[in-house]
Amino acid sequence: MIPTETIEQLADQLARFEREELEADALCDDLAAVRDQDIARAMKELSIEGMARLLGILPDERRAGVFGFLEPETQYVLVETLDEAIAREVLEGQRPDNLTALLEHIGTEEGESVVRLLSPHRVQQALRLLGYPPESAGRLMTPEFISLHPGWTLARALEYVQQHAGRSETIDTLYVTDARGRLLGWTGLRKLVLGAPGATVESLMDSEPVHAMVGDDREEVARQIQHYDLTALPVVDEAGVLLGMVTIDDVMDVVEEEATEDIHKLGGLGAKQVSLRGASILDLFKKRIGWLLMLVFLAIFAAGAVSAFEETLEAAVVLSFFLPLIIGSGGNAGSQGATMMVRALATGDVSSGDWARLWGRELGVATALGVTMGAAAWGIGLFYGGTMLANVVFVSMIAVVVFGSMVGMLLPFLLTRLKLDPATASTPLITSIADIGGILIYFGIASAWISATPSV
Amino acid sequence: MIPTETIEQLADQLARFEREELEADALCDDLAAVRDQDIARAMKELSIEGMARLLGILPDERRAGVFGFLEPETQYVLVETLDEAIAREVLEGQRPDNLTALLEHIGTEEGESVVRLLSPHRVQQALRLLGYPPESAGRLMTPEFISLHPGWTLARALEYVQQHAGRSETIDTLYVTDARGRLLGWTGLRKLVLGAPGATVESLMDSEPVHAMVGDDREEVARQIQHYDLTALPVVDEAGVLLGMVTIDDVMDVVEEEATEDIHKLGGLGAKQVSLRGASILDLFKKRIGWLLMLVFLAIFAAGAVSAFEETLEAAVVLSFFLPLIIGSGGNAGSQGATMMVRALATGDVSSGDWARLWGRELGVATALGVTMGAAAWGIGLFYGGTMLANVVFVSMIAVVVFGSMVGMLLPFLLTRLKLDPATASTPLITSIADIGGILIYFGIASAWISATPSV
Numbered sequence: 001m002i003p004t005e006t007i008e009q010l011a012d013q014l015a016r017f018e019r020e021e022l023e024a025d026a027l028c029d030d031l032a033a034v035r036d037q038d039i040a041r042a043m044k045e046l047s048i049e050g051m052a053r054l055l056g057i058l059p060d061e062r063r064a065g066v067f068g069f070l071e072p073e074t075q076y077v078l079v080e081t082l083d084e085a086i087a088r089e090v091l092e093g094q095r096p097d098n099l100t101a102l103l104e105h106i107g108t109e110e111g112e113s114v115v116r117l118l119s120p121h122r123v124q125q126a127l128r129l130l131g132y133p134p135e136s137a138g139r140l141m142t143p144e145f146i147s148l149h150p151g152w153t154l155a156r157a158l159e160y161v162q163q164h165a166g167r168s169e170t171i172d173t174l175y176v177t178d179a180r181g182r183l184l185g186w187t188g189l190r191k192l193v194l195g196a197p198g199a200t201v202e203s204l205m206d207s208e209p210v211h212a213m214v215g216d217d218r219e220e221v222a223r224q225i226q227h228y229d230l231t232a233l234p235v236v237d238e239a240g241v242l243l244g245m246v247t248i249d250d251v252m253d254v255v256e257e258e259a260t261e262d263i264h265k266l267g268g269l270g271a272k273q274v275s276l277r278g279a280s281i282l283d284l285f286k287k288r289i290g291w292l293l294m295l296v297f298l299a300i301f302a303a304g305a306v307s308a309f310e311e312t313l314e315a316a317v318v319l320s321f322f323l324p325l326i327i328g329s330g331g332n333a334g335s336q337g338a339t340m341m342v343r344a345l346a347t348g349d350v351s352s353g354d355w356a357r358l359w360g361r362e363l364g365v366a367t368a369l370g371v372t373m374g375a376a377a378w379g380i381g382l383f384y385g386g387t388m389l390a391n392v393v394f395v396s397m398i399a400v401v402v403f404g405s406m407v408g409m410l411l412p413f414l415l416t417r418l419k420l421d422p423a424t425a426s427t428p429l430i431t432s433i434a435d436i437g438g439i440l441i442y443f444g445i446a447s448a449w450i451s452a453t454p455s456v
Numbered sequence: 457m458i459p460t461e462t463i464e465q466l467a468d469q470l471a472r473f474e475r476e477e478l479e480a481d482a483l484c485d486d487l488a489a490v491r492d493q494d495i496a497r498a499m500k501e502l503s504i505e506g507m508a509r510l511l512g513i514l515p516d517e518r519r520a521g522v523f524g525f526l527e528p529e530t531q532y533v534l535v536e537t538l539d540e541a542i543a544r545e546v547l548e549g550q551r552p553d554n555l556t557a558l559l560e561h562i563g564t565e566e567g568e569s570v571v572r573l574l575s576p577h578r579v580q581q582a583l584r585l586l587g588y589p590p591e592s593a594g595r596l597m598t599p600e601f602i603s604l605h606p607g608w609t610l611a612r613a614l615e616y617v618q619q620h621a622g623r624s625e626t627i628d629t630l631y632v633t634d635a636r637g638r639l640l641g642w643t644g645l646r647k648l649v650l651g652a653p654g655a656t657v658e659s660l661m662d663s664e665p666v667h668a669m670v671g672d673d674r675e676e677v678a679r680q681i682q683h684y685d686l687t688a689l690p691v692v693d694e695a696g697v698l699l700g701m702v703t704i705d706d707v708m709d710v711v712e713e714e715a716t717e718d719i720h721k722l723g724g725l726g727a728k729q730v731s732l733r734g735a736s737i738l739d740l741f742k743k744r745i746g747w748l749l750m751l752v753f754l755a756i757f758a759a760g761a762v763s764a765f766e767e768t769l770e771a772a773v774v775l776s777f778f779l780p781l782i783i784g785s786g787g788n789a790g791s792q793g794a795t796m797m798v799r800a801l802a803t804g805d806v807s808s809g810d811w812a813r814l815w816g817r818e819l820g821v822a823t824a825l826g827v828t829m830g831a832a833a834w835g836i837g838l839f840y841g842g843t844m845l846a847n848v849v850f851v852s853m854i855a856v857v858v859f860g861s862m863v864g865m866l867l868p869f870l871l872t873r874l875k876l877d878p879a880t881a882s883t884p885l886i887t888s889i890a891d892i893g894g895i896l897i898y899f900g901i902a903s904a905w906i907s908a909t910p911s912v
Contacts (some may be wrong), residue, residue, distance in 0.1 A: 004807070033664070037683055162650055171646050172628040172687075189645055190627050194618055208489070226712070227493055229705045231628075231687060248704055249685045255708060256682070259715035260799055266719065267795025267883060268788055276800035277810070284821045288792050289828055295788050296832045299781035303840060306777045313776060317769050320776045321762045324891045325755035327780060332724055332751050332884040336744050339723025343716055344732035351460070354733070365740045372745055376752045384759060401748075427723060427883045428788040435780045 010034060010042040018050035024057040036062065040069035044277075048074075052081045055090070064093025071275070072105035079114055088117045095169060096122075097142045097250065100129040104139065137221045138214040140254070141235045141244030142169050147177040150184055150202035154195045161189065173232040175242055176205045183234055183242040185209055211236050214243055219258055222251045223348060262346055265421065266339060268295070268428035291428060298432045305436055309443035312450060318385045319392075319446050325380070326396050327438035329373055330404030331431035337362060337408030338425045345412060345422045355413040359406075366405035370398035392449050396442040403441060404434040466490060466498035474506035480513040492518065496525035500733075504530075508537045511546070520549025527731070528561035535570055544573045551625060552578075553598045553706065556585040560595065593677045594670040596710070597691045597700035598625050603633040606640055606658035610651045617645065629688040631698055632661045638696040641665050667692050670699055675714055678707045679804060718802055721877065722795060724751070724884035747884060754888045761892055765899035768906060774841045775848075775902050781836070782852050783894035785829055786860030787887035793818060793864030794881045801868060801878045811869040815862075822861035826854035848905050852898040859897060860890040 013030065016022040031039060039058075043051055043066075051070075055063050055078070067075060067090045079087050091099070091114065099118075103111050103126055115123055125143060132138025146168045148157045157174075165171050174192070176185040185205030195204050211234045212221050225233050231248045257273065264270070270287040279287075306313070306323075313319060341358075344350040350358065374397035381390035408430045412422035469486065472478040487495060499507055499522075507530070511519050523531060523546045535543050547555070547570065555574075559567050559582055571579055581599060588594025602624045604613045613630075621627050630648070632641045641661030651660050667690045668677050681689050687704045713729065720726070726743040735743075762769070762779075769775060797814075800806040806814065830853035837846035864886045868878035 035666075035684065037685070041683075158649065165646065165650055171649075172644075188628075189649060190621065193614065193627075193645060193649065194621055210491075226705075226708050227497075228491065229493070231704065248687065248708070249682075252682050252704070252708060252711060255711050256715070256803060259712070259719070260803065263715070263719055263722065263795060263799050267722065267791050269792050269795060276796055276805050276814070281817055281820045281824065284796075284817070285824050288789070288821070289825055292785065292788055292792070292825060292829055293832060296781065296785060296829050296836075299784055300836055302780040302784070303777045303836060306780065307774075307840065310773055313773050317766055317773070318763075320769060320779070321759045323776070323779060324758040324762065324783060324895065325752065328755055328758070328888060328891055329748065329752060331887065332748055333744070335723050335884055336725050336748070339719060339725060340732055340740075343719045347712060347716065349732050358732070361737055361740070364737045365744070368737065368741050369745055369748060373748055373752050376749060380752075380756055380759060384763065428791055431787065431887060432784060435784055439780065 006034075007038055007042050010038060011045050014042055014046055014050070014054065017054065018046055028057055028059075031058070036065040037069050039066045043070070044074075048077050048081050051078055052083075055082065056086060060089070064090050068094055068098050071278075072102045073278075075102050076106045076110070076114070079117070084117070091117050092119060092122065095142060096125055096129065096144060097140065099126050100139055103130055104134070132214055135218050136214065137212040137216045137218060137233075137235045137246060138243070140218050140221060140250055141214075141246045143244040144168050145175055145234075145242070145245045146171060147175045147181070147242060148187070148201050150176050150178070150200065150205070152201045153197065154192050154199050154201065154204070155197040157201050158192045158197075161192065169245075169247060170232065173245065175209075175234055175245070176201055177242050181242055182240040183209060183211060183236050186234060209234060212246065213237070218254050221246055222254045222258070225251050226255075258346070262342065262423045265423035266342060266426050268292075268426040291426065295428055295432045298429075299435070302432070302435045302439055305439040306443070309439075309447060312443055312447040315450065316389075316446070318389060319443070321384055322377075322381065322389075322393055323439070323442070325377060326393070326400050326442045327435045329377075329397060330400035330434035330438040331427075332404070333366060333369055333401045334404030334408030334430040334434045335427040337366075337405045338412055338427065338430045339408075341409055341412040342422045342425060345416060352413055352416045355410070359409065362405055362409045363402070366402045367398070369405070370401035373401060374398045388449065388453065392442075392446045396438075396445050399441045399445065400434070400438045403437045404430070407433050407437070462490075463494055463498050466494060467501050470498055470502055470506070470510065473510065474502055484513055484515075487514070492521040493525050495522045499526070500530075504533050504537050507534055508539075511538065512542060516545070520546050524550055524554050527734075528558045529734075531558050532562045532566070532570070535573070540573070547573050548575060548578065551598060552581055552585065552600060553596065555582050556595055559586055560590070588670055591674050592670065593668040593672045593674060593689075593691045593702060594699070596674050596677060596706055597670075597702045599700040600624050601631055601690075601698070601701045602627060603631045603637070603698060604643070604657050606632050606634070606656065606661070608657045609653065610648050610655050610657065610660070611653040613657050614648045614653075617648065625701075625703060626688065629701070631665075631690055631701070632657055633698050637698055639665060639667060639690055639692050639698040642690060665690060668702065669694070674710050677702055678710045678714070681707050682711075714802070718798065718879045721879035722798060722882050724748075724882040747882065751884055751888045754885075755891070758888070758891045758895055761895040762899070765895075765903060768899055768903040771906065772845075772902070774845060775899070777840055778833075778837065778845075778849055779895070779898065781833060782849070782856050782898045783891045785833075785853060786856035786890035786894040787883075788860070789822060789825055789857045790860030790864030790886040790890045791883040793822075793861045794868055794883065794886045795864075797865055797868040798878045798881060801872060808869055808872045811866070815865065818861055818865045819858070822858045823854065825861070826857035829857060830854045844905065844909065848898075848902045852894075852901050855897045855901065856890070856894045859893045860886070863889050863893070 017027050144167055146164055161171055171189050174187050178184055185207040186209045187205040191204045210228050214235050214237050233246045234242055235244045236242055268291045270290055274283050274287055374394040377397045378390045378394040381393035411425040415422045415424050473483050600623055602620055617627055627645050630643050634640055641663040642665045643661045647660045666684050670691050670693050689702045690698055691700045692698055724747045726746055730739050730743055830850040833853045834846045834850040837849035867881040871878045871880050
């Protein structure tokens, strides 16, 4: 378990420190046993000034660590608030990929206040990483890795690793490159330790390493690391030159963020990532209003569809009792279909070429669902309005459920074909389309039935 | 990128091998350069007999590897089909956590055919792991790890690791235990390599290691590994005795599976994990019909709500034109709220104690959304039915959007309080509740307005 209680207790202590009810020394003693991640989590409730004061009293060697686990938006404001010397030290202590995330988050202009605190080397490094497309492997990777020569003996390689370990985020994975820096293979510290000291690096390396291109999408990178059970993935340029490595802990966050993005899109929310905890009313309004307004305008067609059947409705108001049931069922079945399809496309369980086979099966499933639900609805129809209404409800239910399921299943595929994100087929969108179709189907069937029989 | 093309080409080759158009020797040569994961992926389209023949022609040392990447359901059928000697060898070569996953998947009775092929040691190990609750750390962990004595020098420890490396899934992470096997700390191969050979293990270990209890939920384990950026987490029993370790690659799959589970629940689908690719019509029917029927019965109340306003409707059929718009908008706003809340609860962005603060904010957001949408709908109302209808639609829209949002936001919290999964607050459920509430609100406002004014 993440120690939620510990973090809450700690947050209390930090609040007391902020209100000056707790001495800095006493707090520092308590913090010695707490991990950086937990301090960063507990700090969230403090004011920016409180955070700056807290970082100020931490031992020098811990500041950069704690700072690294804060959100980029907090990091940015903190840099502006901190004592310049401390800010410089904290920024210099960040891993390159953390620094990229911070600079990526703040705009170019605001970025200046951060950049002027960095050493020229770090600035150059950050600018290079920011040159890669957003959400690419280049943005995710760290350019710090250890590369070995293929001709070295393991003893020589081990010595080199011992001397240069500080230059890499991890030394569990090591790369092998040629004189031009092109990736030849990879090996691990364990192989160096377990192999015969006189053997060459070349003889032990995996010579066809799985790798990503620097412009590859980060979702692809995550999928590759998952598929091949890797802990790190090398990133190369067009010429095969090794530029950096993506480590699995960064990828875990990507998997979670991408899932959140899909879930939000499916729920009819804007794609912009917003922490629900910290979001303002305006942030949330902006994230939600776009889709809602679009759906309101889509509903004009629903109103039009109902109004087209005004006469039918006047002749039998009882039909309107079942409108919510019929259109709701189409929307529900469609939402289910879209949800399964979007997730299966995202995890690679199915691919866009599978649509025809899946379409046939969905037709079978939807018919079975429609008949079962229609039978249940038939009983309700009988209770409210007699056999004829029950029959209309039964037939409409089947047609509407099949229609909704087809829309729900095919729309994600269509979006994929159009190079759009299938998750745009959100459940509210499917529901709204199913509403319009459902109204036309239901009233269409009802008015045909009514005109075919003498009286209701 | 996962080499989709390579896998498709390979699948073609395998199909040709199955149809006996390709010689076993020629195929074997081609497979030498292909990774186990890719062979397993490409095999999916073969018949079970085809898979068994393919495993038969693979070099001995690769069979267990390829087999390990197949789905448990395929593994089980394969064991029954394979030559007994090969089946025995393949099972014996599985990692303990893979074997647990296989036995977990098949029932106790069917499991016998697997168990009788295993060596007594493996059976005992598997039974112990299966004794832990489903979805617990115990089911996820591998019981194979290397533990060091705290008093050893690094040189002695390194020697021990070299001798026993084969006994552990990874040697990048090493544990330190006392004479009774209780976890004292952890260290890494890198520390042994980088430290002074004469230093003791104790002096280098992290002595307050993050750890999980064997009964902890696997989602908690995943969250902990993510929070502390670990690559492996030790699992202990009540007495602190080290039982095994969970590695990050297993946890990646958990994160993805849990996200899929939440997405499916939010879409109103049963929680049972079904691969969309391989599912039968009956599987899919069962996964979907439960919720759909429940929602049909919920819709009885919607029908009842409309019927209660029969007279109002007869007096002004035009009101029914806007029924889909009004109830749909409440459902959409509610779906958004529920989606954000469920995901934020799942990722730990908010906790159940935050409800009051979030409720106030949601009220503000929903009012703003309702007023904006109401203004848009007012225009549509004016077009179809004049000022009075437009006003009724405007006021109803605000009320319905606020109602839907409140339901969407509070239901996940309520479910959490009742120790139920918040994701049960699926978008179809929210939509159905919003339907009933929306009908009562809309017709309620309309009939009050109508009775307060002389004529429509």
